[in-house]
Amino acid sequence: MIIPQRNRIHQAQEELEKSAKETGNFISVKLNDDGTATYVMTKSDHKELMENTRADFEKQLQEMVRSEDYPMITEIKVNDDFTKFEVTTENEEPDLAETFATLGFYMMSGTYHVFNGTQPDNCQVIFYNAQTGAVIQEANSSEMGD
Numbered sequence: 001m002i003i004p005q006r007n008r009i010h011q012a013q014e015e016l017e018k019s020a021k022e023t024g025n026f027i028s029v030k031l032n033d034d035g036t037a038t039y040v041m042t043k044s045d046h047k048e049l050m051e052n053t054r055a056d057f058e059k060q061l062q063e064m065v066r067s068e069d070y071p072m073i074t075e076i077k078v079n080d081d082f083t084k085f086e087v088t089t090e091n092e093e094p095d096l097a098e099t100f101a102t103l104g105f106y107m108m109s110g111t112y113h114v115f116n117g118t119q120p121d122n123c124q125v126i127f128y129n130a131q132t133g134a135v136i137q138e139a140n141s142s143e144m145g146d
Contacts (some may be wrong), residue, residue: 025049053115057082057108069097074130082112085125093136094127102139109141 013031020026020039027040041049061076072095075088085105089098102125109123122142129136 050116053112057112060108061085064101070101073098081116081118081120082109083120083123085109085123086128087125088128088130089136090130091136092129098127099137106141106144 016029016031016037020029025041025045027042029040030038032038058078061078064070065073065076067073072090073087074090075086077086078084087094087098087101089095091098105125106123109120113120122140124141125139126135127137128134
């Protein structure tokens, strides 16, 4: 049986509303024409979401330090809006794992801003050498694809 597009959209909207009601954190949800959904939540619920997101991300960053995957990373600092990551490593230049971590930092920044309803111009990742303090590599999300 073929369901007309209008009915599928209506059903999807109803499913979103049901899910939003079950979580209890959303005032409303609207299925947009482009397939995305817009959720509305209270300011206090949004503040709690952002605080939990920040705490989760900061924990993930701390768990990276001296981990099995990143044994040479000695410190990771991040600014308040997750647009600048400063990574200190004992390597003279970032190794392959550290270089790929840059994409993870970009994704973390993007996720934070999606939840916050903002769009940053750039996410900057700076690698420092632990012994000299010198910048050994810098990456900027705004330059991806150039």
